[in-house]
Amino acid sequence: MNLDPERDLSFARTLNAPRSVLWECWTTPKHLMNFFVPRPHSLVACDIDLRVGGKFNTTMNVDGAHIENTGVFLEIINGKRLVFTDGYSEGWVPAADPFMTAIIEFEDDGNGGTTYTAIARHRSAQARQTHEDMGFFDGWGTVVTQLEEYAQTLGR
């Protein structure tokens, strides 16, 4: 994907796990529960309808507060790219104030691992900065570390 340095946040990592396992982790609620939120916070509910326009709803426990996020999948390229946003809830219902669009890409690294790219797109440079100040790199980076560790326990 082309990146806009003014409005996008992104990073890439090489993960020691196969692409197919990482994809399954990212698209299955019982797997997402294990890595999607940086510990000690946690995911307490996850509701997925894995189709374009289908729901991707999550509830996080952050210091005891339950934070609900509603979203939808915008694009699903099996095993390769997942795009989702909080800009809609299921049924193409627009959110009042959409925050971001996430693009997660998975590519074989040629050594049995996966090149993992995460992109968060924003409507404005200000929203990008807000997200960076919220701890985007730490938070999303921790999630990827948790994902890699969890994927390895699946032993495939």
Added chain:
Amino acid sequence: MNLDPERDLSFARTLNAPRSVLWECWTTPKHLMNFFVPRPHSLVACDIDLRVGGKFNTTMNVDGAHIENTGVFLEIINGKRLVFTDGYSEGWVPAADPFMTAIIEFEDDGNGGTTYTAIARHRSAQARQTHEDMGFFDGWGTVVTQLEEYAQTLGR
């Protein structure tokens, strides 16, 4: 689709043209040129990539001023439902200030014609009202009349 009377604008019409022809009209630039903008205004350019996330870009001539709109398709159910928005441009680039999401649905009416439903969804009740005040019902209604007349000239 479920409607939200606070934030959606919608209407349905029965058109004397087959669903397959209306679908072709809505998804082919050379056909869109003939009905997409209420006359005497006109469409002067139309660029379509008919896939989820693909571009739906148009340029209108309104009293001599060229007005460019960029958008993408969100959902394409062949012959039945077309969803698009100005909330993204191609490549999942978020718009700074998304205005609406349009849902066009086509159903056989059982008599060789088509029940045509148009829904415009907005982020707020205020945006809905702005769109209504801009002349939504007149404008989109005229477009449907033009579509029906044009589809009938295709003679299928």
